Amino acid sequence: MINFLNLEYFLAVAEELNITRAAKRLYISQQSLSNHISNMEKEFDVQLFNRTMPLTLTYAGRALKIRAKELLDLKDETYRQLADIKDFTIGQLSIGVSHTRGRFLLPVILPAFQEKFPNIELHLVEGNSSELSNALIHGEIDLMIDLLPFKAENVETVPICEEEILLVVPDQILDRYFPGRQEEIKKELESNADVTLLKDCPYLLINKGNRVRTIADEIFEEAQLCPNILLETENIETVLALASKGMGITFYPKMFMSGNQDGAGAVMKKTGLNYFSLNYMRSHGILAFGCHKGRYLSQATEEFIRIAKENI
Numbered sequence: 001m002i003n004f005l006n007l008e009y010f011l012a013v014a015e016e017l018n019i020t021r022a023a024k025r026l027y028i029s030q031q032s033l034s035n036h037i038s039n040m041e042k043e044f045d046v047q048l049f050n051r052t053m054p055l056t057l058t059y060a061g062r063a064l065k066i067r068a069k070e071l072l073d074l075k076d077e078t079y080r081q082l083a084d085i086k087d088f089t090i091g092q093l094s095i096g097v098s099h100t101r102g103r104f105l106l107p108v109i110l111p112a113f114q115e116k117f118p119n120i121e122l123h124l125v126e127g128n129s130s131e132l133s134n135a136l137i138h139g140e141i142d143l144m145i146d147l148l149p150f151k152a153e154n155v156e157t158v159p160i161c162e163e164e165i166l167l168v169v170p171d172q173i174l175d176r177y178f179p180g181r182q183e184e185i186k187k188e189l190e191s192n193a194d195v196t197l198l199k200d201c202p203y204l205l206i207n208k209g210n211r212v213r214t215i216a217d218e219i220f221e222e223a224q225l226c227p228n229i230l231l232e233t234e235n236i237e238t239v240l241a242l243a244s245k246g247m248g249i250t251f252y253p254k255m256f257m258s259g260n261q262d263g264a265g266a267v268m269k270k271t272g273l274n275y276f277s278l279n280y281m282r283s284h285g286i287l288a289f290g291c292h293k294g295r296y297l298s299q300a301t302e303e304f305i306r307i308a309k310e311n312i
Contacts, residue, residue, distance in 0.1 A: 092121040096132040096144035171272035172246025193276035202230035202248035
């Protein structure tokens with residue numbers, strides 16, 4: 001019969017390949033941990049580690065490491081499912097979302113969710129699309145919020161709403177690069193926001209790995225344009241703030257520009273920024289939840305999705 005505690009101890013050593021570090025991580029003595037590993041080798045009648053410095057896994061150890069992760073994940077899902085059956089109002093939920101998207105979406109969703117489920121413990125993980133996809137794959141989060149399609153494989157998606165990426169052009173850039181033609185250029189961009197018209201202008205872009213940046217790069221590539229990138233940053237609000245000072249052109253999600261927000265919407269109105277719809281299919285996307293296909297979806301998670309769709 002498989003002892004899950006021994007499996008957890010084995011996996012800790014297999015990941016650390018160091019008895020001392022693994023023992024500290026597990027808060028047990030090195031001797032006790034060594035005894036557990038020895039017991040497992042006796043139970044399976046096979047050597048799991050080469051006693052080298054540092055430790056290495058044998059072929060059998062590598063095989064068990066894969067199975068141990070699967071079995072422990074299955075155990076966690078089983079306990080969660082049974083806890084839900086007993087009383088799904090108690091539990092925890094981990095949400096992954098980008099820093100800026102979280103700022104605008106979570107205040108709309110979380111108060112309604114917490115009012116109905118005050119005993120659900122919420123964990124928030126913030127990062128870019130690549131980081132969130134990796135966290136979802138490795139079971140570090142239950143749900144992620146991002147634009148379709150998701151990069152991660154084996155992900156089941158639930159659409160939430162439309163999200164459009166806009167081209168943001170400051171008046172100061174138009175004044176500097178198109179003196180006497182500002183209104184003419186605005187009209188051209190309104191009818192067709194072609195970046196080749198702005199080929200000599202500087203751009204402020206979010207770092208690679210973010211969905212907005214990926215779309216911007218695709219637009220540049222399609223236009224066969226090598227943009228003059230003045231600055232790149234991790235924070236999408238930084239590029240908008242710098243654009244409002246006339247430093248360059250940027251791309252920004254329309255849903256962050258609500259006039260009811262204290263952020264982007266107010267900046268747009270007060271700082272001479274012009275925003276234009278892009279004639280590019282992928283700039284018109286669908287915001288969605290993503291969850292790992294095949295893993296148990298708790299009732300709390302399903303309720304979070306339902307409340308989000310009702311409130312966004």
